[in-house]
Amino acid sequence: MPRDKIGQIRQRSPVVEGDMRRIFSEIHTGEEQPESICNFVLPHSNGLRLFTVDMGEDFAEKNRHNGCSVRGAREQIMADLRDTLKEQGYRLYGNASFLNVDVLGTLQKIMEHNTDYYQSDFQYDVTKLQEAAADRNADRHFFWLSRGSGTWCFAEPDVYISNTSPHNTWNYYGAGNKSEHVKTFWIELKGMRDEKVMGDIVELDYQKHLDYLCTHSFEPSAVEIVFKNPNDVRTFSYQEYDQNFQSIAQRYGTVERVAFRVTDPYELSRAAIEAHGLFWDAAEPMDIDTYVKRLEHDRLHDYGYTADDLVLTGPLDAEKAIKNGLACYALYPDGSKELIPGREVYQERHYRGALFGMTAEERSILQYFKQDCIPLFTKEEMREICSLAVQAGMENDPARSRLLDKIIHKAECMLPQEEQGYAPEQENEYNREDLR
Secondary structure, X not given: OOHHHHXXXXXXXXOEEEOHHHHHHOOOOHHHOXXXXXXXXXXXXXXXXXXXXXXXXXXXXXXXXXXXXXXXXXXXXXXXXXXXXXXXXXXXXXXXXXXXXXXXXXXXXXXXXXXXXXXXXXXXHHHHHXXXXXXXXXXXXXXXXXXXXXXXXXXXXXXXXXXXXXXHHHHXXXXXXXXXXXXXXXXXXXXXXXXXXEEEEEEOOHHHHHHHHHHOOEOEXXXXXXXXXXXXXXXXXXXXXXXXXXXXXXXHOOEEEEEEEEOOHHHHXXXXXXXXXXXXXXXXXXXXXXXXXXXXXXXXXXXXXXXXXXXXXXXXXXXXXXXXXXXXXXXXXXXXXXXXXXXXXXHHHHHOOOEEEEOHHHHHHHHHHHOOOOOOOOHHHHHHHHHHHHHHHOOOOHHHHHHHHHXXXXXXXXXXXXXXXXXXXXXXXXXXXXXX
C-alpha cells in the first residue's frame, strides 16, 4: 500500500497497543467480521498498535493477488512478521537519546562507526551546526542522517516542506536499502559552552517519521532568496521560482541562500512540535559509547556474524590497518572469519562485500595511525626499542612475556613496512610465540 495511506491509518485511534502477543490476541478471524474489514499491525514506540479499518467492499477483490500471504500457526506468523518489520527498517525497541552533550563530538562517533565512505561530508554538518549554535536567530532544531556513503544535515522546518531538496533527500533513503544502514537523529541545540556545540540528540525510528511526513508535509508557497551581490533579499512565489530559477539568478546575481515559506507557518510549527512528543516518547537515555557498541553489534548480527569476538571496522580503517601490519579479518554471514594477509586480498574481499573486524586491542593501536601524527620515536629509536624488547624476552620471564610481546608488536608496526619483523642478527632464532 502507498505510504501516505498507511500514514492516514496511523492517525486513527488504535484498537489496542502492546507486544506482539497482545496484538494477536485481539485479531479476529474467520466469519467473525466482514471481508472488507482489515487489521493493520504497525510499530509504535517500543511496541505495536492494532488498527481495524473498513476498507470498502471492493478492497479485498482488488488486492487479492497483491503482495504475499503467510499461512500457518500463529507463532510462525508472528516470527515472520518480526522478520518482515526488521527488513523494512522498523525497530521494536526504544531509541537512544543523548542529553546535554557535545553535539559534534557525539555525532562524529556515530558517523565514524556507521558511515564507511565520504566521511568528509560531516564537515559540512559541523559548519552548519556551529553557525546555528552561535546565531541566536538561527534554527535550533535539525535532522541528521548517517548512511553508508555520507551524511546529511537539514534544518527541521525544511524537511516538512514538500518539493524541497531537504524533504526529497530525507524521504529518498526510506526505500529499504539495507546496505546503507541509515541512522537518523533529531537535534536540539542549546548553545555554546567552552567552544563546544551543546544540545540534545534523539535517535529516530526513520520509517515511522517517514509515515508521519505523509500526513504532515506542507506545500511551499513562496521562496525567499538572498543574493550575494549586492546582498539583496527578494521573495518570489514558489511557482515563479520553480519555473524561472535560471532567469532569476541571471537577473539578480549569485544566489547565496534560499529559504522556502508556507502559507500557514503556524501549522507547520505545530506539526513539528507534535512530532517532538513522538520522538521523546520512544527515547531512552544512553551514553554514546554504549550506543556505538549496540550499533556495531546490530550491524554484525544483521549481517550474520554473531561471534562477538571482534570489533566492527570500516573498510577505510581496515585498509589502513593492513597497510600498517595490524591484524584485520574479513567476516562472513555464516559466522566465519579470515585473517587478511595483504592489500590484494583485502581489495578482493572488499569487492565481494565482506565486513571487516579487529580485536579491541589491535583497534586501539589503529587509532594512532588514524591521527596522522609525527611519531614520538625516530626509526632508529624504534629499531632499538624492538631489539631491547626481544633481548628481554629471551630471559623467559613469564610475568613479563605478554607485555614484551605487545611492545614488540607495536614497535614493528611503527617501523616502515619493509623493516617489519626486524631483529638483530644474533636474535634471528627468537620466536615470539615462546613468550605466550
